Amino acid sequence: MADIFNIMENRSGEKILLSLSKTSPEETECIKGLMFTFExxxxxxxxxxxxxxxxxxxxxxxxxxxxxxxxxxxxxxxxxxxxxxxxxxxxxxxxxxxxxxxxxxxxxxxxxxxxxxxxxxxxxxxxxxxxxxxx
CATH class of the missing domain: 1.10.220.30 (Flagellar motor switch protein FliG, alpha-alpha superhelical domain)
Known part of the structure; x- marks a missing residue:
C-alpha cells in the first residue's frame, strides 16, 4: 500500500491518508513509516x-x-x-x-x-x- 502512495501525486495521497487516519490511525502511521518520499x-x-x-x-x-x-x-x-x-x-x-x-x-x-x-x-x-x- 505504501508503494501506491509513493507513486500518487502528493496532494491526492495526502488527502487519502488524512481520510484514512480518521478511521484507522494506527494503519495510517504504519503506511507512512513504509513510504519513501522526496523529503x-x-x-x-x-x-x-x-x-x-x-x-x-x-x-x-x-x-x-x-x-x-x-x-x-x-x-x-x-x-x-x-x-x-x-x-x-x-x-x-x-x-x-x-x-x-x-x-x-x-x-x-x-x-x-x-x-x-x-x-x-x-x-x-x-x-x-x-x-x-x-x-
Whole structure:
C-alpha cells in the first residue's frame, strides 16, 4: 500500500491518508513509516545522492527543486560544485512559473529512480545511522 502512495501525486495521497487516519490511525502511521518520499532523500548518504543525480535526466531536478524548501535544495547543493549549483539555479530561474503537478511529477520521478536503484543494489535507501563506514 505504501508503494501506491509513493507513486500518487502528493496532494491526492495526502488527502487519502488524512481520510484514512480518521478511521484507522494506527494503519495510517504504519503506511507512512513504509513510504519513501522526496523529503526522505535528505537521509541518504552523499554518495547515494550523487549516483541518483548521475542517472537522472538533467531536466528533472530543476523542476523538482522549483517547489522545494531551502533545506531540500541544500540536500542537493551539498553534493554539487559551486559551478553546478549556479547552473542549476539558472535553469530553475529560466523555467519561470511551473505547475504544481509538474513539480510533484518531477519529485516522484526522483523518488522512483532512488527506489529502483535501491532494488538493484546500487544505493541504500535506509542506511543504518550508527553503522560505521570505512572509506
Amino acid at each position: 526522505d532523500l535528505s537521509r541518504l548518504r552523499p554518495e547515494a545522492l550523487t549516483r541518483i543525480l548521475a542517472q537522472l535526466d538533467k531536466d528533472i531536478l530543476p523542476i523538482a527543486l522549483k517547489g522545494a524548501t531551502k533545506e531540500q535544495k541544500n540536500v542537493f547543493y551539498r553534493i554539487m560544485s559551486d559551478r553546478a549549483i549556479r547552473l542549476l539555479q539558472d535553469n530553475m530561474e529560466a523555467l519561470g512559473s511551473v505547475r504544481l503537478r509538474d513539480v510533484e511529477k518531477a519529485k516522484a520521478e526522483i523518488v522512483f529512480l532512488a527506489k529502483e536503484m535501491n532494488e538493484n543494489g546500487e544505493i541504500e535507501l535506509d542506511p543504518e545511522e550508527n553503522e560505521m563506514v570505512i572509506e
